[in-house]
């Protein structure tokens with residue numbers, strides 16, 4: 001049976017063919033077991049050496065910056081791209097400095113306080129939702145939304161990827177989350193100027209630090225909810241597909257390039273999640289014309305150096321084993337994309353994000369672009385809007401050295 005997933009969004013699901021996605025098939029996980037992908041990843045080392053030696057797109061300065069950007073993510077949450085449940089994104093914590101007071105009297109009182117808090121929250125979930133969003137923003141989220149828990153987007157199995165466990169065997173394990181009701185989706189913006197250097201080391205440094213921020217925000221928010229007595233499971237790229245949850249949480253729309261497009265930052269965001277049983281009020285999916293714009297625009301498909309983004313309309317046909325089955329949407333050829341990341345030696349790319357007309361600076365000109373998108377684009381259409389975008393010079397690449405010297 002073919003049904004809509006969200007009333008106001010174009011994704012369809014074929015319930016006979018749909019299978020929950022097994023994390024084993026993400027490109028990163030495939031570096032642990034798929035010979036073809038392993039070989040791609042192996043070649044990236046030679047490309048990095050070439051880049052530095054011949055002064056190509058990324059210098060030693062850029063790689064040092066990239067490495068430092070990953071520092072918190074790798075040291076604090078090394079599993080956020082695969083297994084989850086470790087370091088900053090642990091599922092449980094007993095280390096809260098206040099609530100670990102060891103005293104039966106305190107434990108009893110704390111249980112009473114928490115019970116009362118939960119009862120009040122059940123009566124007024126809107127109030128607690130406002131508080132949770134405020135705390136998430138304080139910890140560093142730029143956008144926050146709440147989605148109802150939907151098991152369809154949870155990985156059917158997760159992996160313990162040998163990238164971080166050299167010498168150990170590749171392990172796959174079926175995934176069951178504790179009982180939760182909501183997924184809080186956290187978007188962390190990337191820097192407009194830095195992403196203007198994609199593909200190159202500066203933009204990748206910004207993305208790397210985005211992963212570090214994901215771990216800090218999701219981990220801290222989960223700990224806040226746990227201290228109140230709720231279940232809270234922080235997650236980066238582990239545990240579940242972030243984009244459908246972000247759509248459900250009203251953070252944006254799906255695009256031709258396979259990424260979420262938000263109203264405020266366009267595609268320039270990274271996504272983290274917290275699964276919880278906290279009583280909250282779920283947001284609703286939003287539509288602001290991205291699908292119609294993408295149908296005509298195709299700028300990302302034209303500029304993609306790997307020709308990984310489809311020119312054709314959405315379809316059921318997945319491009320690789322790394323695409324989900326049974327969903328009608330744009331499927332990106334992630335094998336071609338990943339191969340380019342490795343060949344270029346930049347360990348990533350982001351050209352599609354740079355050139356997308358929805359990627360605009362959020363400073364002084366933000367309101368002009370917002371006005372244009374809201375009122376002019378629906379009249380002139382995506383094709384004309386894209387031509388204007390090109391004429392105004394948006395999406396052009398700046399070199400990393402321009403950013404270093406600015």
Ligand code: SF4
Pocket residue numbers: 255256257293294295297298299300301355356357358
């Ligand atoms: Fe859509 Fe154009 Fe952005 Fe591609 S570049 S995601 S087609 S708006």
Ligand code: SF4
Pocket residue numbers: 257303304305306307308309332336337338340341348349350351352353
């Ligand atoms: Fe293409 Fe680069 Fe975007 Fe991958 S990241 S889809 S290679 S533009």
